[in-house]
Amino acid sequence: MHEGNVRRPLAWLRGARRTLLLCVLVFGALAWWNLGLKTADLKPSEGGGKLAGQFLSAALHPALDYESPPVGDVAPFMVRVVRGCLDTLRYAGAAVALSVVCGFILGFFASTAWWSGESRGGPLRRIIAPVVYGGVRIFITLCRSIHELIWALLFLAAMGLTPMAAVLAIAIPYTGTLAKVFSEMADEVPRDTLLALRAAGASPLKAWLLGVIPRALPDLFSYILYRFECGMRSATVLSFMGFSTIGLYLQQAFENGDYREAWTCLYAMLAMVLFFDWWSAAIRRRMAGRAVTTKTAPSPAPGIITELFRCRPRDRFLRGSLWSLTALAVVSLFTGFFLEIKWSSDVHGFNGLFATDHVRWTFSPGEWERRMTNLRRFMDDVTPAPLRGDAGATWRGWLGGIARYALPAAATTLWISVVSIVLAAMAAWLTLPLVSRAAAAARPWLNAGRPASPGMDFLWLAMRQTVKAVHVLTRAVPEVILAFIFLAVYGGAVWPAVLALALHNFGILGRLGAETLDNSSPELPAAMRAAGATRLQILGLAVFPAVLPRFLIYFFYRWETCLRETTALGILGCATLGKYIREVNSKFRYDEMLVLILLGAGIVILGDLLSALVRRWARQAV
Amino acid sequence: MTAGISDESFSLHDATVQFGAVRALDGVSINIARGERVGVVGPSGGGKTTLLRLLNGMQAASAGTVRSLGQEIATLAPSPLRQLRARIAFVHQSLALVPGLRVIQNVVMGRAGRRSLARSVRDVLFTSREDTQAIHALLERTGIPEKLYERTSHLSGGQQQRVAVARALFQQPEALLADEPVSSIDPARARDTVDLLTRLSSEDGLTLVMSLHNLELAREFFPRLIGLRHGRVVFDRQSASLTGAEFTALYSLTKDELLADA
Numbered sequence: 001m002h003e004g005n006v007r008r009p010l011a012w013l014r015g016a017r018r019t020l021l022l023c024v025l026v027f028g029a030l031a032w033w034n035l036g037l038k039t040a041d042l043k044p045s046e047g048g049g050k051l052a053g054q055f056l057s058a059a060l061h062p063a064l065d066y067e068s069p070p071v072g073d074v075a076p077f078m079v080r081v082v083r084g085c086l087d088t089l090r091y092a093g094a095a096v097a098l099s100v101v102c103g104f105i106l107g108f109f110a111s112t113a114w115w116s117g118e119s120r121g122g123p124l125r126r127i128i129a130p131v132v133y134g135g136v137r138i139f140i141t142l143c144r145s146i147h148e149l150i151w152a153l154l155f156l157a158a159m160g161l162t163p164m165a166a167v168l169a170i171a172i173p174y175t176g177t178l179a180k181v182f183s184e185m186a187d188e189v190p191r192d193t194l195l196a197l198r199a200a201g202a203s204p205l206k207a208w209l210l211g212v213i214p215r216a217l218p219d220l221f222s223y224i225l226y227r228f229e230c231g232m233r234s235a236t237v238l239s240f241m242g243f244s245t246i247g248l249y250l251q252q253a254f255e256n257g258d259y260r261e262a263w264t265c266l267y268a269m270l271a272m273v274l275f276f277d278w279w280s281a282a283i284r285r286r287m288a289g290r291a292v293t294t295k296t297a298p299s300p301a302p303g304i305i306t307e308l309f310r311c312r313p314r315d316r317f318l319r320g321s322l323w324s325l326t327a328l329a330v331v332s333l334f335t336g337f338f339l340e341i342k343w344s345s346d347v348h349g350f351n352g353l354f355a356t357d358h359v360r361w362t363f364s365p366g367e368w369e370r371r372m373t374n375l376r377r378f379m380d381d382v383t384p385a386p387l388r389g390d391a392g393a394t395w396r397g398w399l400g401g402i403a404r405y406a407l408p409a410a411a412t413t414l415w416i417s418v419v420s421i422v423l424a425a426m427a428a429w430l431t432l433p434l435v436s437r438a439a440a441a442a443r444p445w446l447n448a449g450r451p452a453s454p455g456m457d458f459l460w461l462a463m464r465q466t467v468k469a470v471h472v473l474t475r476a477v478p479e480v481i482l483a484f485i486f487l488a489v490y491g492g493a494v495w496p497a498v499l500a501l502a503l504h505n506f507g508i509l510g511r512l513g514a515e516t517l518d519n520s521s522p523e524l525p526a527a528m529r530a531a532g533a534t535r536l537q538i539l540g541l542a543v544f545p546a547v548l549p550r551f552l553i554y555f556f557y558r559w560e561t562c563l564r565e566t567t568a569l570g571i572l573g574c575a576t577l578g579k580y581i582r583e584v585n586s587k588f589r590y591d592e593m594l595v596l597i598l599l600g601a602g603i604v605i606l607g608d609l610l611s612a613l614v615r616r617w618a619r620q621a622v
Numbered sequence: 623m624t625a626g627i628s629d630e631s632f633s634l635h636d637a638t639v640q641f642g643a644v645r646a647l648d649g650v651s652i653n654i655a656r657g658e659r660v661g662v663v664g665p666s667g668g669g670k671t672t673l674l675r676l677l678n679g680m681q682a683a684s685a686g687t688v689r690s691l692g693q694e695i696a697t698l699a700p701s702p703l704r705q706l707r708a709r710i711a712f713v714h715q716s717l718a719l720v721p722g723l724r725v726i727q728n729v730v731m732g733r734a735g736r737r738s739l740a741r742s743v744r745d746v747l748f749t750s751r752e753d754t755q756a757i758h759a760l761l762e763r764t765g766i767p768e769k770l771y772e773r774t775s776h777l778s779g780g781q782q783q784r785v786a787v788a789r790a791l792f793q794q795p796e797a798l799l800a801d802e803p804v805s806s807i808d809p810a811r812a813r814d815t816v817d818l819l820t821r822l823s824s825e826d827g828l829t830l831v832m833s834l835h836n837l838e839l840a841r842e843f844f845p846r847l848i849g850l851r852h853g854r855v856v857f858d859r860q861s862a863s864l865t866g867a868e869f870t871a872l873y874s875l876t877k878d879e880l881l882a883d884a
Contacts, residue, residue, distance in 0.1 A: 196718035199680055200793055201708030201735025206742055210731050214720045214746075302768035305758050312724070312771035 017548060020614070024555070028422030031415035035494050048489040055485070058259035062267055067258040075347050077261065082353060083343050084246035085268050091163065091238065091245060092231030093332025095170035100224055100329075102171070103178025108208060109136040111183035136179075144176030145604035147568035148234045149480070150578065150597055152241040153585055157593075158378040159371050164362050166243045167337045170234045174227060181223055182216075189215040218287040225280035225325070232272045233478040240480065240571060244343075246272075247481065254488070266477075273476045279321065286318055338362055381590040388591075402595055405580055410603055413576040416494060417566040417607075420501035421559040427502070428471075428509035429551065433539055435467040435510065436517040438525070444535055445525040471514070475507030483569050497574035501565060505558050512554045516547050552618045556611040563607045567600040577603075629656045630689070631797050631829040632677050637686035639672050639853075646672040648853040649686065654829060656796075659820060661844030661861070662833040665873055669853040670833035674799045677831065678710045679703050691796060708735030711790035713800040713819070717782055721775035725766075725785050728774050729757045732792035760788045763822060780811045784818070791822060797829040805835055812836060816843050837869055 044052060066077045074080070109132055152169035159165050186208070193211035202210070213220075239247030246269050253261035300307035335341060340362055344355040360367070385393040433439045440463060442456035479500045486496035524542045533541075570578025577600045584592040632654040639647040647669045654660055662670050675681035676688050679695045688695045693706055711732070719728045727746050730753055734742040745753065754770075761767045764784040769777060774785060783803065790798060800819060804812035816834070820843045823830040834840055840847055841861045849856040849872045856872055857864065 190716075192714060192716045192718035193720055195680075196712065196714055197731060197734055199678055199707060199712040199714075200732060201704040201706070202742070203704060203739070206734055206739050209739070209743060210734055210746060211718075211720070214723050214727075217722065300768070303762075305754055305770065308758075308768065308770045313773060313776075 016617075017552070020552060020618070021548075024422060024425075027418050031418040031422070034415045035412070035419060035498075037419065037494065037498070041490070041492060041495055044489050045491065048491060052489045054257075055254075055259045055262070055489075058263050061260050062264040063258070063260035064264070067261055068256075073345055075343070075345050075352070076349065077264075079347060079350060079353055080249055081246070081264055081268055084244065084249045084265065085272060087243070087336075088232055088235045088245040088247075088269070088272065089328075090332040090336035091166045091170065091243065092228065092235040093328050094167045094336035095174060095235070096224070096227050096231045097329035097333050098167065098171040098337070099174035099178050099227070102175040103182055106136055106140055106175065106179035107182030107186065108205075109133060110140060110179050111186040111208075111212075140176040140179040141605055141608065142176070142601060144173045144180065145564060145601040145608065146173060146597060147564050147578075148173055149237065149240065149568040149571050150581060150600065152238055152243075153571070153581065153593075154597065156241055157381075157585065157590055158375050160374060161242055162362070162371075163243075163336055163340055166235070166238050166241075166245075169238065169241075170231060174231070174234075178224075178227060182220065185216040185219050185223075186212050218284075221322075222280050222284040222287070225276060225283060228325075229273055229276035229280060232269070232276060233476075236269050237478045237480040240484075250481070251484065254485070266481075269481075270473070270476050274472070277472070277476070283318065283321055286315060340367075378590065381588065382594045384591045384595075399595075402592055406577070406596055406599055409570075409575070409577045409580050410599055412494075413566050413570070413600070414563070414603060416497050416574075416576060417501070417559065417563040420498045420566070421505055421555065421562045423498065423502040424505035424558070424562075425509055425551075425555050427506045428513055431467050431471070431510055432513045432517055433535070435464055435471070435514045437464070438518060438522055439535065439539060439543070440464045440467075445522055445529045445538065467510075468514070471507045471510035473507070474503050475511060477504065479504035479565055480569065480572065483572055483574060487572060487574070493573065493575035493579075497566065497569045497576065500569065501562055505562060509554060509558060513547075513551060516550045516554075517543065520546050549618045553615045556614045556618075560604070560607050560611040564604050567604070630654070631656050631658065631691060632831070633689045634673075634676065635687045635689075637676060637683045637688055639669075639676065639681060640684040645853050647676070647683075650850075650853070650855055651686075652848065652855065652858065654831060656829055657824075657827050658846065659824065659830045659844055660832075661840040661847045662831065662850060663835070663837060663840050663847055663869075663872065664850035664856070668850040670850055671801055672853075673850065674712070674801050674831065674833060677797075677799055678707050678712060680707075680712075704735060708793065709795055710797045710799060711793045711795035713786055713790050713798065713803050715802045715805060717786040719774050719782060719785055719789075721773075723774055724771050725761070725769050725774055725777070725788075726754065726757050726771060728785055729760065729789045729792050732789040733794070735793065757788065757792060760791055763791075763825075764788050764818060779807055780814070783807065783811075783815050787815075787819060787822065791826070795828060797831070798823050800830070800832040802833050802835065804839070809836075813839060820844075 043049075064078060075083070112133070148170050151172050152165060155165035155169050189212050193215065194207045195211075197207035197211045198204070235243075235245050236247040236250075239245045239249075239251055242248070246265050250262050250265035250269070253259070253265060300311045302308070338361065339359055341359050342357040344352065344357045347353070347355050380388070384395075385398050386395045438445050440460055442453070442460050482503055483496050483500035486499045490496050490499075520543065524546075525538045528538045528542055566574075567577045567581075570576035570580070571582050573579060577596060581593055581596045581600070584590075584596065630653060632652070634650050634652045637647055637650045638645065650669075650673065662673060664670055672681055676683060676695075677690055679688075679690065679698070683696065690706060691709055693702070695703065695706070698706060720731075723746070726749055730745045730749050731742070733745070733753075737745065749757070758767055758770055761770055761784075764787050766777075766781050766784050769781060769785075774782060777785065786803075798819070803819065804815050807815065816832070816836075816839050819832065820830060832844070841864070844861055846859070847861045847864060848858045849868070851872055857868055
């Protein structure tokens with residue numbers, strides 16, 4: 001036997017994967033050192049500690065009414081909370097509805113299914129199609145490389161504080177994401193139906209609509225619901241730009257020190273997010289096990305069509321979900337996008353919940369004119385100063401002035417994202433042995449054999465559920481809200497961002513990791529267990545190597561998103577690019593703002609490319 | 623309804639298809655008359671699928687001419703080519719059904735090539751009463767009328783095959799091409815399916831061209847057989863006149879091939 005065939009311990013760590021893992025760790029350490037992070041700074045100041053204590057102790061007593069009597073004419077507290085939720089829901093709903101439609105259209109052009117797959121082809125196939133495909137791909141990447149909050153800043157500057165600005169700010173990045181995901185789903189679907197329809201004379205679009213979409217529908221449907229869940233988070237966070245979503249009341253209550261009110265808002269937001277989380281998961285489960293849900297009717301007479309129709313198998317839950325989702329989308333489009341609704345504050349009790357001061361069309365002629373004037377002024381303002389012909393403005397001086405503060409800020413953004421994602425991944429992966437169904441059991445990886453004592457079984461179950469709940473909750477809270485709270489506790493400019501990003505991504509990576517672990521093959525671990533290996537030995541030698549490639553895929557996928565979010569966190573005051581974007585925005589230097597936004601987008605696009613390359617490479621190792 | 627004057631369905635003259643260095647079809651000349659029933663046999667990679675794809679224009683010929691239902695395919699613009707394809711049904715080896723949809727939704731797609739985009743989408747969502755009756759009648763002919771509203775993924779392989787056949791017939795074709803429709807099912811069902819396809823196409827007066835591996839079935843159901851090997855026509859004769867030696871020669875490996883396989 002060759003020497004090379006002898007299995008050494010940790011042999012799997014050799015080669016490419018080891019290099020990648022080491023790179024990640026080295027970059028994490030580099031980032032840590034560059035940012036000058038010290039664990040000592042994690043101990044809050046006296047004031048911060050007190051604030052944190054008060055805030056946390058209020059968690060068990062959410063308020064049902066104002067803690068201190070409100071000043072002036074305001075609606076009752078619970079009316080405000082419910083309205084905040086409704087606003088969150090309608091902005092999110094309208095944004096997702098718009099982005100599903102636009103993302104669907106762009107997703108068609110961004111997929112390869114519509115133009116490849118036939119040997120014949122005129123100029124359409126050879127020249128036009130690849131150009132359109134490439135152009136659309138670049139466009140959707142740009143859309144999603146800018147964070148909702150930054151889009152909101154742009155739209156506020158361009159059109160003022162109108163619901164349309166909020167909806168567009170969410171809808172544009174979501175369109176980019178949905179288009180990308182739709183196109184990937186469409187390209188992964190088996191092509192045979194598409195080709196069969198083409199063979200029967202259907203045009204490319206027809207074949208795509210009938211042959212590809214129905215096959216991708218289950219995944220598509222549950223992904224759209226996941227986008228609703230994200231939309232609730234995004235809409236909540238838009239409150240930092242002044243929109244009246246539930247986040248606004250959370251923010252106001254927190255700043256006034258009314259922590260019990262803040263918790264009420266937080267719980268309301270969590271309830272909405274978790275509801276969509278549950279709904280999406282329920283639909284996925286139903287669609288995966290469709291055979292089980294089919295109603296078995298007494299076999300009808302095969303000759304009578306109406307009989308057959310009456311007894312057709314159907315799933316009430318899926319049907320109901322589809323209709324309620326459509327209704328939600330239509331209602332939110334009208335109440336959140338086409339109409340501007342201003343709630344009345346002159347209400348007493350719940351009867352006035354829906355009382356409004358005014359309702360008007362977003363696109364009424366007067367409104368439209370005002371907005372176009374605004375937009376024209378904005379377009380003037382975003383023209384770079386040297387191009388505008390400002391006195392004494394030169395390209396060199398202008399760009400140099402921006403580069404002096406923007407480049408360090410860009411570097412900080414990059415380092416913060418790296419430290420956060422590395423911390424998140426390490427924390428998440430450490431919790432996995434406690435949450436995986438196979439590993440976190442009284443008798444791990446062994447289904448047969450002696451049953452463990454009921455007490456031990458229960459303890460393991462309790463622990464699994466607790467860790468799982470921590471994952472779900474940390475994931476449900478938007479990182480912007482987390483950063484907002486950490487900023488109040490720590491006051492620094494880097495740790496709050498790192499903590500917020502690490503915590504939110506910890507939840508996501510924890511959940512994805514647990515799924516991976518539970519889906520990995522149990523054969524080798526079971527064999528090792530039978531041979532007397534310990535839990536740690538099995539995890540280290542059998543499980544971790546098997547799931548590492550997939551972990552790396554998730555890691556890089558999250559890092560790409562993290563980079564985008566890091567930029568946006570600056571808006572709250574963290575030391576990233578967003579801080580300067582907000583600064584020049586408040587000075588109405590929109591031309592500089594645009595450069596900074598594009599710089600941020602550029603970094604994200606580069607990160608996106610790098611992440612895509614690494615993921616493709618890691619996927620080959622799966 | 624038809625554009626051609628001749629009673630020819632398909633006619634290939636010296637057709638060649640080149641994929642890079644590989645010549646999938648090499649100077650093939652065949653005439654198939656309207657209503658004729660032809661089996662195409664030969665080893666894998668012999669050019670059977672390429673031949674069928676040539677007939678409905680899914681594959682362009684590198685050289686030579688291909689005429690289908692009276693039209694020369696190479697001269698057709700995309701739109702007339704689609705109209706031509708709508709008159710030729712194709713039953714694929716993989717069936718190409720959408721598993722999550724109901725049987726009726728899969729069958730109604732057969733006519734997508736003849737109808738507008740909006741109509742085709744509407745057909746799938748809300749099938750009209752006339753179409754429903756027509757599809758039910760077709761399913762009766764293929765033997766599974768009770769499955770009209772069943773989810774396609776719930777059907778057995780043989781039943782799904784019948785759905786694919788029903789979809790092809792709902793297209794109201796003048797010719798039916800079938801690419802190894804029975805290669806992935808057991809012998810008893812394979813016989814059923816070939817029987818069904820030949821019976822239904824002769825009832826409707828369709829030209830039928832089917833490629834298949836099973837020589838016994840080929841001989842039993844097809845009066846005329848074309849043997850393809852290395853992209854060339856080895857024989858094209860009445861199946862009754864073919865000898866066992868000719869079949870053996872068609873499938874036997876040369877010395878080079880044996881070495882290449884090892």
